[in-house]
Amino acid sequence: MEKLYHLILVSFFLVTSSSACTDTHRPIKSTLNMQAFPGFEIGKNKTDVTLTGYEYQAIESETIKPESCDQAINTHLSAVADFEYFRFKQLVLSCNAIKQFAKATDAQVTWFPAKPNISFYSELPAIVKPLLNNNEPNQLSNKTLGNYVAKTNISLETDNIAKIINSENEIYVTLLARGDFTNDGIEDLLIKTEWYARKAFGKHADLLILTKISGKTRVNVYWRLNSTN
Amino acid sequence: MSLPTTIKKKLRKKLYLYEGNFNHLYLDTKGKVTVGVGHLVTHRDAISEITLYTIKNNQPSLVATLQEKQDEYDKISKLPWGQRYSAAFFKPHTTLIMKATDIDSLLDKHINNFHKELSNIYKKTNGYTEDFDKMHENIQLAVFDMIFNLGASKIVNIFKKFDAAIKAGDWKKAASESNRVDVNAERNQYVKELLTTAPATP
Numbered sequence: 352m353e354k355l356y357h358l359i360l361v362s363f364f365l366v367t368s369s370s371a372c373t374d375t376h377r378p379i380k381s382t383l384n385m386q387a388f389p390g391f392e393i394g395k396n397k398t399d400v401t402l403t404g405y406e407y408q409a410i411e412s413e414t415i416k417p418e419s420c421d422q423a424i425n426t427h428l429s430a431v432a433d434f435e436y437f438r439f440k441q442l443v444l445s446c447n448a449i450k451q452f453a454k455a456t457d458a459q460v461t462w463f464p465a466k467p468n469i470s471f472y473s474e475l476p477a478i479v480k481p482l483l484n485n486n487e488p489n490q491l492s493n494k495t496l497g498n499y500v501a502k503t504n505i506s507l508e509t510d511n512i513a514k515i516i517n518s519e520n521e522i523y524v525t526l527l528a529r530g531d532f533t534n535d536g537i538e539d540l541l542i543k544t545e546w547y548a549r550k551a552f553g554k555h556a557d558l559l560i561l562t563k564i565s566g567k568t569r570v571n572v573y574w575r576l577n578s579t580n
Numbered sequence: 581m582s583l584p585t586t587i588k589k590k591l592r593k594k595l596y597l598y599e600g601n602f603n604h605l606y607l608d609t610k611g612k613v614t615v616g617v618g619h620l621v622t623h624r625d626a627i628s629e630i631t632l633y634t635i636k637n638n639q640p641s642l643v644a645t646l647q648e649k650q651d652e653y654d655k656i657s658k659l660p661w662g663q664r665y666s667a668a669f670f671k672p673h674t675t676l677i678m679k680a681t682d683i684d685s686l687l688d689k690h691i692n693n694f695h696k697e698l699s700n701i702y703k704k705t706n707g708y709t710e711d712f713d714k715m716h717e718n719i720q721l722a723v724f725d726m727i728f729n730l731g732a733s734k735i736v737n738i739f740k741k742f743d744a745a746i747k748a749g750d751w752k753k754a755a756s757e758s759n760r761v762d763v764n765a766e767r768n769q770y771v772k773e774l775l776t777t778a779p780a781t782p
Contacts, residue, residue: 405664429766433597434599434618441609483739484739548730550731550732551731552595553730555762555763
């Protein structure tokens with residue numbers, strides 16, 4: 352039954368992803384990209400998540416094996432071995448994504464493309480990338496992922512994952528879900544962004560809700576998981 | 581100037597913690613072949629630079645040939661990867677291992693490269709209070725921690741206030757500007773403490 356539910360979710364995602372950008376008033380189903388949530392079994396209430404196959408080296412005990420998203424979110428990051436921090440953060444981020452998706456409703460209108468292409472990702476505001484400190488938003492204002500650093504190349508890894516690469520940075524944008532997350536009837540996007548230093552060991556990740564309220568306005572960051580304060 | 585052994589040992593210890601220390605090949609969360617202390621093997625030819633051994637009685641035995649290493653690289657590359665797969669998951673799939681001394685040598689190459697970059701930035705001739713090698717050990721360790729995570733250009737171009745404070749020899753200000761958004765709290769605190777407990781510049 353759970354698998355059937357997952358199939359339906361994935362099917363919704365694929366079907367709605369292939370529809371055109373629209374301002375008609377047909378409801379646009381909220382959809383979740385289940386491929387981005389391996390080992391996740393989502394209950395019917397959309398918030399209870401059972402996890403399979405997640406295991407982390409702990410600092411004090413041998414391992415931490417969260418069996419649900421509640422357990423994962425309630426595990427303090429300091430309990431996990433330092434070298435597992437990023438992998439565990441990704442799980443927590445995914446669990447938070449499910450929590451956000453549970454609150455999303457069907458939209459009436461969308462200004463996002465049905466199938467985001469390289470041009471779409473290139474024009475996203477550069478601040479969608481994981482921010483490194485609280486000064487970076489100012490430095491990135493009015494810049495896009497495509498132009499915030501010279502000689503940036505963007506490619507599609509899959510239909511839902513874009514890779515942005517330049518001499519020092521490797522960034523991934525994963526489209527996790529679509530739906531009305533802001534309760535205004537307009538479709539929003541839930542995305543995960545990851546940053547990898549190409550000349551160092553750094554790895555950071557963030558979860559964001561993007562809005563676009565008309566055909567003329569730019570994509571805006573409505574919410575993000577990481578606080579820069 | 582080369583880094584004093586005492587500092588190098590402290591840096592190694594920190595990187596073991598941050599990146600783990602695995603004597604076998606594994607895939608990171610993006611499916612990239614990795615070994616030792618977070619060392620990325622960028623392509624199958626790059627495995628030639630890694631000294632690996634066959635295993636006998638759980639110990640390194642004979643030096644692996646290039647063919648053996650590339651076969652191992654190919655095999656590991658095909659395994660599943662992602663946020664569910666820890667480095668330890670790949671251990672049963674491997675037949676070759678590194679010696680601890682070789683892991684440290686590989687790690688030292690990274691540390692030496694970072695040291696070179698820091699020495700090029702932090703120079704009296706660039707307006708800093710001291711050349712990098714003459715800075716207090718706490719400052720050196722703090723800046724190393726920053727560069728391990730961010731890379732050299734980010735310290736200067738993104739952490740501008742941090743950089744300005746280091747330039748001015750204002751360690752307390754540098755501590756308050758050292759916070760990285762997505763680094764665990766203990767690691768940020770470690771850097772802050774190094775900076776706040778460093779002796780003031782004369």
